[in-house]
Amino acid sequence: MSTEPKPAQAIAAIDLVSRIQSGDAGAEEALVLQYQRAVIAIARIRTHDATAAFDIAQDVFMAVLKAIREGSIREPEHLSAFIQGTTRNLVNNYLRTRTRRAESALDDVEEPRIDPIPNLESSERWSLVRNEVAKFSRMDQQILLMSLVDGLSLAVIAQRLEISHDVARARKSRMVRKIIERFEAVSQKSLEPPSQNRSLRPPQ
């Protein structure tokens, strides 16, 4: 997996940073909109705390926007890397201190409001995934539990459940594929064009 951004991505990032630095409010909205879902997902998985993930994401964008305005980002084409690094640092801070807000240095930055719409829709997606998992057989649920929750390898799972490695892998693969496909099907329906985003406010 290459860490270098694709040319198109690099150009888009440079353009976005440039527009933000020139005071384009729409560009800030666009940045938040473009990255918020991934940032929230990363924070959620790292912290296993959905509420904290939301707060961390806000802190991330506050920090990123502040850095862009101040011209602290030396390589705009690596904007994604900057966002990822900021996310990781704030997650680590959270895990260490369990604090929700950064220091007051960020208070002068308008708090970017994360779009709550995806969060509201997440309840539907939550139900969908839960229902999908509930349909799995007991053994399948055990496989998934041991894999995703316990972090056990397929070899260990197969041994504990007294099934073959291939069977364990096939069953897990099937379940994961089902969950992801169903989830994506719902997510596709809920995607809104950025222009219709009702909740983002341009920072003042």
Next chain:
Amino acid sequence: MREIMDCEQGTTSEVLEGYVAGTLDAASADRLELHLLECPHCVSAIEALEIAREDLASRAHEIRTRSTNSRLFDFRFWVPALAAALILLVVGGRLLSRRDRPSTVARVSPAPEVPKSPEPVVKPETQQPTAPAQPESANGTNAVPNPTKSKPETVSPKGEQSVAPTHPPTEVAQQPPSTPAQQEISKSAEPKVSTKANRLTDEQALELFRLSDVRVAPAYTAAGSAAGTKPGKATQQAGVSESGQIAGNTLFQQGMISYVEKDYVRAAELLDLAANAGKHPPEVDFYLGVCRLINGHPKDAKEPLQRVIADGKSSQVPAAHLYLAKAYMQEGILAEAESELQLAAIRPGTVKAEATALLARLRALRKSMSDSGTAPLP
């Protein structure tokens, strides 16, 4: 390794699973996070996996508890045990059908009250079978795959069973060696409840199993009680000849004594004789049907119960409908079972509430079978 659909970089699901599970190394996690910021498809995938992880984590205890308790009933025990049960069922059925030899009828242990086919809880050959005998009791713990709601450790691979069709335990029968019986198994094992083409899910099989659970009906307590008193008016009004009436009453009383003593096999034998002694009151048929149902012979239980219903005069008619529904459920004939439950729920009385509740559950089960694509049972 399977690649995530639409991911341009071909991220595999294993990588995403490892990330969600927290088993990915730091460098790989960082690389993946960088990728996530550019790939909405992978973001969607990990969102889904994270929700699944959280859901499973919240139910981890339940999932583990059920799996732990079910180890006694993994398929390596269950399949031979069920095969043995089927042998007993066939042999017992054949022995009971020999009505001219009551004194030599073997005391056969009733087969466990399980769904007709063992297959609902056994996965197809293409998959490793799940721990098939993992029925749950209402409180979420595992129970024996028979209506007895205690003593889960009753199934052994040798086929000996101390299972009871209902709460009262029954004796363990000697398994008679029988080649013809074994041949019968291949026929009798053909399930009505489930075939490869219309396999129930574990949950559906469990629910069907619970629905078909048979509770012992209260013993006959009218004037002609099993305690040895004179037969009641119903018997007299049946127009039975005196000698036949006396013989029938005696057998009925003896049968009810066995019934009260929870010897349902003996009770069935005696009640069967009473039913064949001539005209008899509907109570004979009713308890005969109940005993046969308890003993694991739903097919044989239907006829006497249907006689009770046809008679129409007995106060046991609603209960007969209920037990007939149980017989149909044990045979997997759910449409008929539903009809019988509807009839049982018509008349006000003690049966109405139970029948109504069962009817709702049966309808829900049939709907779930329809929704899950399980082929409708006969």
